[in-house]
Amino acid sequence: MAQESLLTDSTPDLDVPVVNARTAQLSQRKLIWRRFRKHKLAVLGLVITAVLYLIVIFGDFVAPYSTGHYNADYTYAPPQRLHVVDAQGNWGLHVNPLIMEQDPDTLALEFTADTSRTVPVGFFVEGEEYQLLGFIPANRHLIGPVDANAPPMHLLGADRNGRDVLSRLVLGTRISMTIGLVGVLIAFVLGIVIGGISGFVGGRTDMIIQRIVEFFMSIPTMPLWLGLAAAIPREWSPLTRYMLITVVLSFVAWTGLSREVRGRFLSLREEQFVTAARLDGATRPGLIFSEMLPSLMSHLIATITLAIPGMILAETSLSFLGLGLQAPSVSWGVLLQDAQQIRVIATAPWLLLPGVAVVVAVLALNFLGDGLRDAADPYKR
Structure with a gap:
């Protein structure tokens, strides 16, 4: 009885949240899921994101026609x-x-x-x-x-070649959504490895790595994207261009995550559980992957979710400007190239629908990321 009273009492002066006995017995995963379900916009974002990635997998089945199907009479x-x-x-x-x-x-x-x-x-x-x-x-x-x-x-509707807009919009989801996922995963690995080494080792190694990070952060992002994307030969296959664009986008997206990981590692390496593991004989890789990274995983997952929209917008912008993916590749940015003409705005506004798809995907991923970020601390009031 006394133990339950201690669990349910709050201490306003120390800003300790109220936790009942039933909540205290739940695992961290269940606590995160319980808090996430209360975030209605995050749940909506999860549903929309899941539908988009199902379209990525089964796009050929969902689309009425292929991307090359056309009828000049339409x-x-x-x-x-x-x-x-x-x-x-x-x-x-x-x-x-x-x-x-x-x-x-x-x-x-x-x-x-x-x-x-x-x-x-x-x-x-x-x-x-x-x-x-x-x-x-x-x-x-x-x-x-x-x-x-x-x-x-x-x-x-149909485009200027009589191709079905719905089919091309559905099949364009495949590249637009996966280029963000693949690019973020590459930046995720670079950010964790480089930021983890910098924060865990410290000293001169930390100083050198941070000067390199600051150098990359000082380069204007859009001109760098434009320059690197323009350097890719246009005669290369669409698949090769797709992979290189992914590398280009991830090449400049890891610096922010590495800074966050470095700051977390600097604070975690002084924690008692890390000190106890070090005294118990744990190696450096063991400390990083078994003790420190698991405590950051919820935050890192939320960071990934919030970074994917930036990748999608970057690919869409480059393709819209003609410096990213090119036909016959089909992405939302490539489809928006047809919307650069005055006739489209005046007589065929349905060709702007890929822009609506970009907005929906970015909002859904941002809602999902916000929900994951809030749920990562299930005891937060």
């Missing part, structure tokens, strides 16, 4: 609406095919929906063949016209 075709009941009162999911007409007054070519005809739409329909997960032959798509020879379906 250049800048507007988005089509899904209907359940046609003009005759018949039930069935469908779209009305588009017909091109010329305005007699302005002579402009315009698309109108032909309500007298329907294109049946279904789920898990047969379409173009692809390699699911990169090695499984498949031809099923989540949604699309039931008849492969029917007029095309453009739920989010």
